[in-house]
Amino acid sequence: MPLLEIVNLTVDFATANGSFRAVDSIDLSIDEREIVAIVGESGSGKSVAMLALMGLLPWTATVSADCIRFDGQDLLGMNDKQRRKIIGKDISMIFQEPMTSLNPCFTIGYQLTEVLCQHFGGRRRSYNNRAVELLQQVGIPAAETRLNAYPHQLSGGMCQRVMIAMMIACQPKLLIADEPTTALDVTIQAQILELLVELQQNNNMALVLITHDMAVVAETAERVVVLYAGWQVEQRSALDLFSNPRHPYTEALLNALPERAQGKLLNAIPGVVPGQLDRPKGCIFNPRCCYVQDLCRQQIPERQEGVLCHYPLELDLKPSRSSQDMVTDS
Amino acid sequence: MLNYVIKRVGIAIPTMLILIILSFLLMHAAPGGPFTSDRPLPAQVLANIEAKYGLDQPLWRQMINYVWGVVTQFDFGPSFKYKDRTVNEIIAQGFPITLKYGFLSFIFAIGVGIPLGAIAAIRQNTWIDYLAVGVSIGAQVLPNFVMAPLLVIVFTLWLGWLPGGGWGGGSWEYLIMPVIALSTSYMASIARITRSSMLEVLNTNYIRTAKAKGLPTKTILLRHALKPSLLPVISYLGPAFVGLITGSVVIDIYFSTGGMGYFFVNSAMNRDYSVMMGITILVGFLTIMFSLVIDLLYAWVDPKIRY
Numbered sequence: 227m228p229l230l231e232i233v234n235l236t237v238d239f240a241t242a243n244g245s246f247r248a249v250d251s252i253d254l255s256i257d258e259r260e261i262v263a264i265v266g267e268s269g270s271g272k273s274v275a276m277l278a279l280m281g282l283l284p285w286t287a288t289v290s291a292d293c294i295r296f297d298g299q300d301l302l303g304m305n306d307k308q309r310r311k312i313i314g315k316d317i318s319m320i321f322q323e324p325m326t327s328l329n330p331c332f333t334i335g336y337q338l339t340e341v342l343c344q345h346f347g348g349r350r351r352s353y354n355n356r357a358v359e360l361l362q363q364v365g366i367p368a369a370e371t372r373l374n375a376y377p378h379q380l381s382g383g384m385c386q387r388v389m390i391a392m393m394i395a396c397q398p399k400l401l402i403a404d405e406p407t408t409a410l411d412v413t414i415q416a417q418i419l420e421l422l423v424e425l426q427q428n429n430n431m432a433l434v435l436i437t438h439d440m441a442v443v444a445e446t447a448e449r450v451v452v453l454y455a456g457w458q459v460e461q462r463s464a465l466d467l468f469s470n471p472r473h474p475y476t477e478a479l480l481n482a483l484p485e486r487a488q489g490k491l492l493n494a495i496p497g498v499v500p501g502q503l504d505r506p507k508g509c510i511f512n513p514r515c516c517y518v519q520d521l522c523r524q525q526i527p528e529r530q531e532g533v534l535c536h537y538p539l540e541l542d543l544k545p546s547r548s549s550q551d552m553v554t555d556s
Numbered sequence: 557m558l559n560y561v562i563k564r565v566g567i568a569i570p571t572m573l574i575l576i577i578l579s580f581l582l583m584h585a586a587p588g589g590p591f592t593s594d595r596p597l598p599a600q601v602l603a604n605i606e607a608k609y610g611l612d613q614p615l616w617r618q619m620i621n622y623v624w625g626v627v628t629q630f631d632f633g634p635s636f637k638y639k640d641r642t643v644n645e646i647i648a649q650g651f652p653i654t655l656k657y658g659f660l661s662f663i664f665a666i667g668v669g670i671p672l673g674a675i676a677a678i679r680q681n682t683w684i685d686y687l688a689v690g691v692s693i694g695a696q697v698l699p700n701f702v703m704a705p706l707l708v709i710v711f712t713l714w715l716g717w718l719p720g721g722g723w724g725g726g727s728w729e730y731l732i733m734p735v736i737a738l739s740t741s742y743m744a745s746i747a748r749i750t751r752s753s754m755l756e757v758l759n760t761n762y763i764r765t766a767k768a769k770g771l772p773t774k775t776i777l778l779r780h781a782l783k784p785s786l787l788p789v790i791s792y793l794g795p796a797f798v799g800l801i802t803g804s805v806v807i808d809i810y811f812s813t814g815g816m817g818y819f820f821v822n823s824a825m826n827r828d829y830s831v832m833m834g835i836t837i838l839v840g841f842l843t844i845m846f847s848l849v850i851d852l853l854y855a856w857v858d859p860k861i862r863y
């Protein structure tokens with residue numbers, strides 16, 4: 227039995243311009259100790275899908291699913307109080323914006339021990355040693371003195387480490403890291419990723435890594451879920467996906483990697499992810515797809531073998547680089 | 557933190573001195589004096605009186621004498637109009653009254669305003685929110701000089717529940733209307749500021765983090781959201797304090813409560829230099845002390861200021 231099983235997750239936002247479907251029938255299952263990457267450009271619904279799982283979306287969001295099971299428990303049928311026993315303890319999440327994710331009015335020590343008190347009871351003081359241990363674990367030097375520091379005294383990378391310490395404090399079975407390094411310096415990014423993978427192995431937890439960086443995925447993930455404008459366009463093992471992408475969007479993402487650049491030009495995907503008001507008819511990727519056919523403009527594709535496409539790419543049938551370029555140019 | 561306090565007190569002392577000197581000079585720069593009246597006194601009599609009160613001396617000497625008396629002995633000198641009373645006696649009579657209803661007004665404005673605003677924010681777009689917003693808008697357009705007669709019409713003339721004025725030794729039925737008239741508009745402003753600031757805080761990433769930790773709603777609201785929400789409220793308390801002081805003049809006159817406002821207005825009319833100065837300096841002193849307290853409060857809530 228998988229640790230987490232999500233079937234047909236859909237999230238709609240009530241907006242001034244009517245209802246907006248930010249996440250459209252996503253399936254996701256995660257085994258214990260697995261690293262799954264969720265990739266896609268900004269606005270693909272990566273954050274919204276995971277916030278829905280955590281129950282952290284604002285009231286304008288309507289979440290529906292056929293099934294959300296975690297560790298044998300049905301999260302869908304739970305009330306807030308029951309869910310709070312799991313959130314922050316067995317499933318926890320770190321965010322993209324480390325500098326603003328810590329409360330500026332409370333010390334690091336307070337915010338760290340608070341979560342332990344909440345889930346294990348007891349007095350805050352009694353967790354001071356554990357807090358120091360956690361800070362050391364996430365690579366914060368002079369951990370004892372940091373307990374009395376306020377967030378504004380720490381750098382972005384340090385704040386993210388504190389966030390990680392806070393979220394692994396209760397030894398969760400699943401950690402969701404939502405673009406944990408996007409806001410950080412390049413040099414720090416690699417350190418934080420390394421830390422997350424190390425913690426995943428030492429603590430035997432599963433890790434969902436949300437990112438739009440395919441290079442990061444290649445280094446860390448075992449399985450990859452590709453989202454595009456709320457659609458789950460492809461989901462496969464990382465090895466498979468990198469050697470043989472089946473969805474044109476996945477292929478385009480991979481071609482955009484710097485090491486696959488042709489000459490000096492990066493193969494950026496032209497256009498942007500459609501928002502609420504410019505969603506096309508038919509397949510949602512069709513305006514940017516270099517293999518687009520008439521059918522794609524008319525009809526919404528069905529999912530086949532984990533690929534949401536009318537014409538999934540086949541290893542053999544995959545057009546060669548040169549013919550693909552012709553299509554792009556035309 | 558201690559360094560911060562010492563620094564702030566260090567600034568307060570020269571501020572106080574400047575206040576005393578400035579108000580002394582301004583007072584004497586105005587034309588006329590306490591003994592000028594419609595029927596001029598004979599020159600010799602005037603000179604005698606002025607000599608008695610030291611007004612014949614050069615201004616700089618008067619000032620040094622005055623400042624010396626204030627700083628070393630808290631002595632504000634004799635009143636120029638109430639011949640048998642000193643300024644200190646007048647303050648001793650009026651100040652406790654002003655302090656009592658002023659303090660109650662302040663507590664009322666904060667004690668009702670903050671919870672009202674917080675509840676409105678937490679229950680945004682429900683009837684509680686609409687009610688709170690409605691009440692605070694209504695209350696805000698009713699300054700003390702409108703509120704006071706309205707209250708008297710309703711509670712004294714129509715219902716006959718409360719005395720329309722007087723102090724009655726400060727018992728509650730004499731306090732209710734002054735306190736409400738004085739504090740309602742500040743209560744409303746505090747509620748409005750709390751509401752908008754709380755709404756903003758509830759949308760921040762750190763509140764999302766608090767939820768992600770699995771904390772109960774009560775903890776999130778009272779611990780994680782309230783404290784940062786209070787920053788703009790605290791900065792409003794300074795102006796509100798000054799507003800309460802000026803408002804007390806209206807209250808003293810309208811309700812004949814006998815507080816300092818009454819003496820303040822009279823002394824200005826009569827050019828009773830020493831009473832006027834005494835009250836100005838006392839109020840200035842209170843304002844400076846209060847802003848010191850505000851700054852310390854601010855530093856307590858916002859750690860960025862402390863370091």
Ligand SMILES: Nc1ncnc2c1ncn2[C@@H]1O[C@H](COP(=O)(O)OP(=O)(O)O)[C@@H](O)[C@H]1O
Binds near residue numbers: 241274
């Ligand atoms: N609270 C909200 N109300 C309305 N739309 C939202 C809200 N939050 C996110 N969205 C929309 O949902 C889509 C997916 O957003 P998000 O999950 O944040 O993308 P990303 O993949 O970059 O994490 C975006 O188009 C975004 O504008």
Ligand SMILES: [Mg+2]
Binds near residue numbers: 272273274322
């Ligand atoms: Mg995101």
